[in-house]
Amino acid sequence: MKTNYHTHTDFCDGRDSPEAMVSAALDRRFDIIGFSAHSLYPFAAEWHLPSRRFREYAACIAALSQAYRGRIAILAGYEADFLPPFSCPDKAAYAALGAEYLIGSVHYLAADGLCSTPDGTVRCGSVDENAGWFCVDAGAEEVANGIRALFGGDGKKAVQAHFAAVRGVLRTLD
Structure with missing residues (x-):
């Protein structure tokens, strides 16, 4: 098929x-x-x-x-x-x-902790108005700027946030 x-x-x-x-x-x-x-x-x-x-x-x-x-x-x-x-x-x-x-x-990567709690559960409540996000499908410069702004330039933290968001969407749609 x-x-x-x-x-x-x-x-x-x-x-x-x-x-x-x-x-x-x-x-x-x-x-x-x-x-x-x-x-x-x-x-x-x-x-x-x-x-x-x-x-x-x-x-x-x-x-x-x-x-x-x-x-x-x-x-x-x-x-x-x-x-x-x-x-x-x-x-x-x-x-x-x-x-x-x-x-x-998950096209957007949010500031640390925006998408889930430490135990990995989905948090869809209020958030600090200063928290931000960026599009992970954007150009290299925009992604690098987003990682700098939201994760202090720590790519590992950004990747961890991405996979936390992937787990969150899976739990949401379960």
Whole structure:
């Protein structure tokens, strides 16, 4: 079975429309295509699906699923960023937004302790307003600046924070 559950479109940072992606998947004889719009719900960076377009995105994917029924299975999903306390992916909340599945992601690295407590449990409460974060997918200079600013230049602490956040998203979506 040929599948892809990690497909971005022009609803977020992809270049093509959902229908163009379905057509490409059919040309390549895929059995299932899953759309996974970048989400930092209820917030958004320039490469995320804007909150005001969630319903439109879900309706578009649902319409394609019906239009291509019997030829290819089409699923609506989200690649949901984990950045507590601002964005903690919640399956029920995303289901209400049309999600058939979620991909948990860590695109942002937060200041030490922002994403989890020392015992590794997820903390989605209040946080010091001065705490910050940076995008780990940014250019080398921005990442180096983020590590300097948030972790005193200690790359090991930054890597530990990243894996703590990965564990946090896994616990959140368990």
